[in-house]
Amino acid sequence: MGARxxxxxxxxxxxxxxxxxxxxxxxxxALWYGQGFSLLGDQLAxxxxxxxxxxxxxxxxxxxxxxxxxxxxxxxxxxxLAGLADRFARRRVMxxxxxxxxxxxxxxxxPWTPFPVLCVLVFFVVLLSAPFSAARAALLPEVLxxxxxxxxxxxxxxxxxxxxxxxxxxxxxxxxxxxxxxALALDAxxxxxxxxxxxxxxxxxxxAARGDGKPSMWKMTRAGAGLVxxxxxxxxxxxxxxxxxxxxxxEGIAVPYAAKLSDGTMPVAVITGLLMAAxxxxxxxxxxxxxxxxxxxxxxxxxxxxxxxxxxxLVGCAMKPSLGVVLALWVLSGIGGAYQLAANAAFVQCxxxxxxxxxxxxxxxxxxxxxxxxILIGGLATEHLGPEPVVAxxxxxxxxxxxxxxxxxxxxxxxxxxxxQQAQATA
Numbered sequence: 487m488g489a490r491x492x493x494x495x496x497x498x499x500x501x502x503x504x505x506x507x508x509x510x511x512x513x514x515x516a517l518w519y520g521q522g523f524s525l526l527g528d529q530l531a532x533x534x535x536x537x538x539x540x541x542x543x544x545x546x547x548x549x550x551x552x553x554x555x556x557x558x559x560x561x562x563x564x565x566x567l568a569g570l571a572d573r574f575a576r577r578r579v580m581x582x583x584x585x586x587x588x589x590x591x592x593x594x595x596x597p598w599t600p601f602p603v604l605c606v607l608v609f610f611v612v613l614l615s616a617p618f619s620a621a622r623a624a625l626l627p628e629v630l631x632x633x634x635x636x637x638x639x640x641x642x643x644x645x646x647x648x649x650x651x652x653x654x655x656x657x658x659x660x661x662x663x664x665x666x667x668x669a670l671a672l673d674a675x676x677x678x679x680x681x682x683x684x685x686x687x688x689x690x691x692x693x694a695a696r697g698d699g700k701p702s703m704w705k706m707t708r709a710g711a712g713l714v715x716x717x718x719x720x721x722x723x724x725x726x727x728x729x730x731x732x733x734x735x736x737e738g739i740a741v742p743y744a745a746k747l748s749d750g751t752m753p754v755a756v757i758t759g760l761l762m763a764a765x766x767x768x769x770x771x772x773x774x775x776x777x778x779x780x781x782x783x784x785x786x787x788x789x790x791x792x793x794x795x796x797x798x799x800l801v802g803c804a805m806k807p808s809l810g811v812v813l814a815l816w817v818l819s820g821i822g823g824a825y826q827l828a829a830n831a832a833f834v835q836c837x838x839x840x841x842x843x844x845x846x847x848x849x850x851x852x853x854x855x856x857x858x859x860x861i862l863i864g865g866l867a868t869e870h871l872g873p874e875p876v877v878a879x880x881x882x883x884x885x886x887x888x889x890x891x892x893x894x895x896x897x898x899x900x901x902x903x904x905x906x907q908q909a910q911a912t913a
Contacts, residue, residue, distance in 0.1 A: 502781060503637040513629045514638055516687025517622060520680035521642065524584070525649045527676030530660065531591065534669035535608065541666070542601055559613035560854040564620075565711070567613065568847015571621035572840060577688050580625075583618035584681035587611050588674045595670035617843075619850055624842035627834045628691070633782050636831045640777035643827070647766040647773075713837070714845050720836050722894045724849055726793060726829040729891070731856030732884030733796045733819050736803075736877045737762055738861030743873035747809045757809060764813045768820020776824035785828035790892025795822030797888055800881025806874045819881075 508514055570579050590611045594604055630638040660669065714720050736743070744757035776785060776792070799815040799822070807815070837845045860880070867876045 501633065502778075503632065503634040505637055505641055505778075508630060508634050508638045508641060511629065511634075513688050514626075516683050517626065517629065518638075518642060518645065519687075520580075520584075520683040521622065522645055522649055523676045523683070524680040525646060527673035529650055530669050531673040534666040534673070535594075538666040538670075539601075539604075559609050560616050560851050561858070563613050564616035564851030564854070565848050567617045568620035568850070569844045570617040571624050571843025571847065573693065575691055575693050576621040576625045576843065577684060577690060579621040580618050580688075581681050581684050583614045583621075584677045584684065587614050587618075588677035588681070590614075591670055591674040591677065595667050595674060597667055616847055616850065620843040620847035623846040623850075624839075625688075625691075627842065628839070629688075635834060636777055636782065636785070636827055639830055640773040640824075640827055643773045644770045647770045650766060711848060713841060714848050717836065718894075720833065720845075722891060723829050723833045723836070724852065725887075726789070726891055726895070727826060727833075727849055728852050728856045729793055729796070729884060729888055730823070730826070730853065731860035732880045732887065733765070733800065733823060734857050735860045735864040735880045736800065736816065736819075737765060739864050739868045739873050739876065742868055743812075743877070746873055747812065752809075760809070760813060761816065764816035765820035765823070768817035769823050770820075771817070772821035772824030773827060775821070776827055782831075786832060789825045789828040789832075790888065790895050792822050792825030792828070793888040793892065794885050795819070796825065797822070797881045797884030800877050801885065802878075803874050803881070804878035 509518075590607050593599060594607045594611075599607070626638060627635050664672070714724055740758050740761040741754070744754045744761055747757055748754050772792075780788065796819055799818040802815050803812060833845075833849070834842070864876050864880065867879075871879075
């Protein structure tokens with residue numbers, strides 16, 4: 487068995503995929519480009535929507551409420567609608583979702599759209615992201631096999647983080663020139679561009695559902711929950727994914743943290759931008775290093791340590807360090823977050839291909855929930871304790887949870903390492 491080979495020989499037999507060979511695959515390029523287009527439009531739309539709602543209502547509460555709508559739909563409808571990615575052909579699900587979202591966002595871009603209708607359109611635009619994301623996540627392992635999946639996932643994660651930083655940084659300036667309505671129209675165009683790329687670049691595949699009779703969406707949701715939470719390995723991997731609720735929390739209180747760090751020499755807005763960019767910067771760096779220089783079995787072996795690294799640096803904020811030290815700690819936390827690549831790849835190995843859409847949808851909905859709840863709790867706690875103790879407490883709870891998960895994972899990783907070794911041998 488590969489798991490019993492000496493380390494030197496095991497590393498020699500493991501083939502690591504390169505970014506070049508992944509980018510050479512036409513279908514991956516289509517998924518990659520389409521996701522980049524729509525994500526860039528979404529970042530622009532988030533800024534435009536905030537500006538638009540505030541200009542219409544002059545109410546911070548209304549602006550925050552509309553922003554909260556971006557968390558609510560995936561939590562409520564995500565687990566149910568994610569099953570569409572298994573019930574129907576995944577390429578078709580993605581294209582239909584893109585076209586529908588383009589139409590809905592175009593309605594948001596009309597100046598005469600009433601505010602209540604605008605809120606409804608926002609809700610359904612975000613709701614449609616659940617089946618789209620589930621279909622894309624389930625399709626990617628069919629396009630990229632073996633370690634190519636990890637390299638492709640790393641490339642997509644780095645692109646996502648870079649696009650987010652670019653979108654938030656340039657969004658304000660672009661909206662100042664275009665106006666919020668034209669920015670929303672541009673977002674609608676990005677969805678259409680994504681749909682066209684998928685039509686031309688991704689080949690048709692049949693539905694993943696087996697047999698003539700297709701179960702109801704509710705039955706598929708229950709079956710997916712039973713699959714994900716009824717298996718110890720999958721349950722542990724899901725909890726690893728949801729650990730992000732601890733280390734994402736600091737981004738939610740970046741503004742009050744920046745106000746505490748400000749000494750008048752640098753605007754609070756600039757400090758806020760630096761803080762919010764720190765973790766994505768670390769994530770890009772960590773994803774590159776972890777996917778490029780660590781073997782597949784090494785990723786599984788070090789996943790628990792990396793998960794602890796994602797939270798441990800935050801504990802240092804209890805010492806109330808300077809801005810430079812805080813940025814370094816948050817970048818280091820982002821580097822640790824690269825463990826999600828290994829967790830994602832292991833999750834794919836353990837889930838049957840015909841049920842990946844539902845499984846990914848459930849995990850994604852949980853991710854949205856833990857991030858939203860974590861940020862909400864962090865904001866409430868900051869009102870009483872201040873930002874530094876809250877970030878430090880999140881780090882303590884996160885690293886403790888990661889340590890427990892690492893011990894649980896040790897029992898399961900040998901089996902997955904052997905499976906990965908076998909897949910490499912047959913690739």
